Amino acid sequence: xxxxxxxxxxxxxxxxxxxxxxxxxxxxxxxxxxxxxxxxxxxxxxxxxxxxxxxxxxxxxxxxxxxxxxxxxxxxxxxxxxxxxxxxxxxxxxxxxxxxxxxxxxxxxxxxxxxxxxxxxxxxxxxxxxxxxxxxxxxxxxxxxxxxxxxxxxxxxxxxxxxxxxxxxxxxxxxxxxxxxxxxxxxxxxxxxxxxxxxxxxxxxxxxxxxxxxxxxxxxxxxxxxxxxxxxxxxxxxxxxxxxxxxxxxxxxxxxxxxxxxxxxxxxxxxxxxxxxxxxxxxxxxxxxxxxxxxxxxxxxxxxxxxxxxxxxxxxxxxxxxxxxxxxxxxxxxxxxxxxxxxxxxxxxxxxxxxxxxxxxxxxxxxxxxxxxxxxxxxxxxxxxxxxxxxxxxxxxxxxxxxxxxxxxxxxxxxxxx
Amino acid sequence: xxxxxxxxxxxxxxxxxxxxxxxxxxxxxxxxxxxxxxxxxxxxxxxxxxxxxxxxxxxxxxxxxxxxxxxxxxxxxxxxxxxxxxxxxxxxxxxxxxxxxxxxxxxxxxxxxxxxxxxxxxxxxxxxxxxxxxxxxxxxxxxxxxxxxxxxxxxxxxxxxxxxxxxxxxxxxxxxxxxxxxxxxxxxxxxxxxxxxxxxxxxxxxxxxxxxxxxxxxxxxxxxxxxxxxxxxxxxxxxxxxxxxxxxxxxxxxxxxx
Numbered sequence: 061x062x063x064x065x066x067x068x069x070x071x072x073x074x075x076x077x078x079x080x081x082x083x084x085x086x087x088x089x090x091x092x093x094x095x096x097x098x099x100x101x102x103x104x105x106x107x108x109x110x111x112x113x114x115x116x117x118x119x120x121x122x123x124x125x126x127x128x129x130x131x132x133x134x135x136x137x138x139x140x141x142x143x144x145x146x147x148x149x150x151x152x153x154x155x156x157x158x159x160x161x162x163x164x165x166x167x168x169x170x171x172x173x174x175x176x177x178x179x180x181x182x183x184x185x186x187x188x189x190x191x192x193x194x195x196x197x198x199x200x201x202x203x204x205x206x207x208x209x210x211x212x213x214x215x216x217x218x219x220x221x222x223x224x225x226x227x228x229x230x231x232x233x234x235x236x237x238x239x240x241x242x243x244x245x246x247x248x249x250x251x252x253x254x255x256x257x258x259x260x261x262x263x264x265x266x267x268x269x270x271x272x273x274x275x276x277x278x279x280x281x282x283x284x285x286x287x288x289x290x291x292x293x294x295x296x297x298x299x300x301x302x303x304x305x306x307x308x309x310x311x312x313x314x315x316x317x318x319x320x321x322x323x324x325x326x327x328x329x330x331x332x333x334x335x336x337x338x339x340x341x342x343x344x345x346x347x348x349x350x351x352x353x354x355x356x357x358x359x360x361x362x363x364x365x366x367x368x369x370x371x372x373x374x375x376x377x378x379x380x381x382x383x384x385x386x387x388x389x390x391x392x393x394x395x396x397x398x399x400x401x402x403x404x405x406x407x408x409x410x411x412x413x414x415x416x417x418x419x420x421x422x423x424x425x426x427x428x429x430x431x432x433x434x435x436x437x438x439x440x441x442x443x444x445x446x447x448x449x450x451x452x453x454x455x456x457x458x459x460x461x462x463x464x465x466x467x468x469x470x471x472x473x474x475x476x477x478x
Numbered sequence: 479x480x481x482x483x484x485x486x487x488x489x490x491x492x493x494x495x496x497x498x499x500x501x502x503x504x505x506x507x508x509x510x511x512x513x514x515x516x517x518x519x520x521x522x523x524x525x526x527x528x529x530x531x532x533x534x535x536x537x538x539x540x541x542x543x544x545x546x547x548x549x550x551x552x553x554x555x556x557x558x559x560x561x562x563x564x565x566x567x568x569x570x571x572x573x574x575x576x577x578x579x580x581x582x583x584x585x586x587x588x589x590x591x592x593x594x595x596x597x598x599x600x601x602x603x604x605x606x607x608x609x610x611x612x613x614x615x616x617x618x619x620x621x622x623x624x625x626x627x628x629x630x631x632x633x634x635x636x637x638x639x640x641x642x643x644x645x646x647x648x649x650x651x652x653x654x655x656x657x658x659x660x661x662x663x664x665x666x667x668x669x670x671x672x673x674x675x676x677x678x679x680x681x682x683x684x685x686x687x688x689x690x691x692x693x694x695x696x697x698x699x700x701x702x703x704x705x706x707x708x709x710x711x712x713x714x715x716x717x718x719x720x721x722x723x724x725x726x727x728x729x730x731x732x733x734x735x736x
Contacts, residue, residue, distance in 0.1 A: 094735060136550050136620070139702075146702045147709070291735060299728045306721040313717060317710025318522040321623060329624035329699070330616075339659070 091290035092297055093278035095456050101304030102166040109159045114257050116152040126250035128243045131206035132331040150320040156198050157323040158312050160346035172399055174386030175277040181378040183270035188374045190263050197256040200249040207328030212341045214241045223361040281387025282452055289456035348413030349406050355417040356425040373436045383444035392447040398439055405431045512627040512634050525704045528560050533676050534694025537687045540674045547598035550619035551698050554592040566592050611651055611664050622699035629692045636688035639667035
């Protein structure tokens with residue numbers, strides 16, 4: 061397209077710096093499986109939420125003061141006196157929650173359709189790195205308003221590093237920049253909270269490079285056999301993603317405008333007070349499953365290892381699942397049950413994480429933690445060896461075109477109409 | 479796809495069973511159910527009741543402000559309650575504000591201006607604590623967002639003073655409140671029948687005053703609530719129409735693929 065572009069300036073630039081060719085190649089012609097369902101929207105959604113977070117974050121940083129004496133007040137000033145400051149702040153604050161919702165759906169989609177399998181292992185691993193960096197960014201961002209939960213959350217989480225034998229205490233003091241969570245801690249968290257999103261962008265670019273190497277996986281999990289299996293990204297998926305984005309914005313706007321504190325903790329509207337510990341220190345909801353895992357192990361070091369292990373285990377999922385079949389659609393009912401049990405298990409872990417680690421909550425938390433690790437380390441590997449998958453279709457277009465009557469797709473019907 | 483969708487629905491149902499617990503866990507642990515009240519702003523499209531807010535301001539000024547500061551509210555903000563610039567000026571002028579230092583280096587007192595903030599009843603947190611049995615009364619600007627159940631809790635607290643059960647050991651100097659966590663609260667019952675006289679003739683019952691001051695405090699905590707919801711309605715309407723359009727375009731573009 062660029063070579064034949066009618067605009068001579070475009071041709072002149074493209075000849076010397078082929079950006080137009082590049083964009084045309086990666087965003088326009090880019091061949092994409094024709095059968096992607098709406099679960100494939102969440103990748104581009106996550107990218108857009110990241111952009112929203114960066115834009116609102118930069119604007120908030122223009123008004124925010126990273127100092128223990130002024131941080132809380134400066135956030136309130138943004139909420140009250142800055143023009144549309146309340147809007148910026150609520151978009152940013154809820155944007156974090158929606159970022160995690162979108163990314164968690166994106167991850168579960170990958171788990172169901174086997175998007176982590178060869179040749180997309182590095183694509184998946186980069187995704188897990190994105191999740192980790194996102195978590196660090198979100199954690200530090202939550203500290204910035206310097207409310208009670210900001211302070212005590214920071215204290216609890218940084219204190220985890222003291223579990224490292226021998227050097228733990230020194231590491232914690234080094235992280236804090238002092239002998240407790242204080243002004244130096246707040247300052248470095250602000251600095252890193254501003255830095256990490258740009259690192260995130262860089263990793264997302266790598267994630268996309270890896271994606272475009274082999275293209276998207278698809279609901280059938282089989283490789284494209286020829287041009288009839290693929291369609292250009294634009295206009296087919298640009299419009300499909302745009303529609304998904306519109307629906308996403310409906311949910312997002314509903315929370316931002318009508319229930320802006322739905323995901324928040326009331327305690328964070330109390331200024332940080334190092335002398336008064338809140339009755340229940342809970343992290344933001346998106347950390348709750350990991351928090352539950354942390355607290356379900358009786359030893360502190362063991363808890364920390366289990367918590368980080370819960371994410372680290374995702375790195376090796378491509379090698380734990382030995383089934384050659386990607387899509388859960390063609391795998392045994394055992395796989396489907398396991399998949400949904402894992403999903404429910406994560407929800408249960410989240411509920412446990414929100415409650416005090418006592419009595420039956422502790423028992424439930426321990427069972428759920430055990431299930432989480434057993435799923436990945438035992439059930440998934442065993443199942444993938446012993447299960448008998450269903451026969452795979454010969455090509456992507458075969459079932460699409462042989463749909464009997466309504467060719468469009470028996471495949472994506474339920475979501476298409478939703 | 480079909481099974482994935484069905485599974486998602488099943489899992490979301492499971493989530494719905496557990497979800498409410500997770501988001502209100504802290505308050506559930508306290509053990510006292512906070513009765514839900516009807517507020518003009520409860521429903522998603524609700525807005526502040528202006529008269530209640532004005533009466534609530536009066537309750538704050540005549541009762542609460544003896545002990546509680548309202549740090550984030552300036553007199554100029556009161557124009558949002560429906561007062562004119564002149565009324566706000568007159569109201570601000572009733573307060574004495576410490577300003578300075580002047581050219582001689584001395585602090586001095588002057589009448590309040592609209593740009594001033596509500597003065598604190600105590601010079602600092604230590605003085606506030608010393609005058610109140612060791613615990614400083616919390617600032618009220620954000621209180622309606624800083625407690626689980628927000629406005630419902632404040633109303634419950636203000637109307638929850640009662641005789642302690644016979645077997646309850648009440649500590650010296652504390653008061654029994656049905657809704658305060660632990661039931662022992664340093665603040666004595668702040669509202670009593672007729673504590674203020676409303677200029678609009680509304681009878682100043684404890685319920686009425688508690689209701690009005692809670693409405694006022696919800697406004698101090700979320701001053702842009704009305705603006706947010708007005709904009710929200712427009713945004714939602716736009717998005718609904720926009721989504722239909724995008725869906726129609728999507729159908730058209732994909733027509734030849736299906």
